[in-house]
Amino acid sequence: MYQIGKKVREVRMMRNYSQEWVAMKAGITQGALSKIEKGLTEPSAATLKKIADCLEVDINVFFEKPVSNSVWSTDSLIGRLIARVRYWWWRRSNR
Known part of the structure; x- marks a missing residue:
């Protein structure tokens, strides 16, 4: 809490x-x-x-909730986008 x-x-x-x-x-x-x-x-x-x-x-x-310390963390919009791209790339390359 x-x-x-x-x-x-x-x-x-x-x-x-x-x-x-x-x-x-x-x-x-x-x-x-x-x-x-x-x-x-x-x-x-x-x-x-x-x-x-x-x-x-x-x-x-x-x-207010504390703000994440990094824009690259999965809590941020950019971090989630990068994680999705990485996952998509990993799935694509492992076919």
């Missing part, structure tokens, strides 16, 4: 914001934000919206 807290921490660190500052702006305690980031508790939708506003991102950012 993809953890929302991990993404919250990632965005917060990328913005160079402290837990204390984000928690204060979101109206929650620093301990509560810490628990969210560690995955010990799930935030309510309202709290997550407040955190997103503090971090200046859309709330959907916390739900």
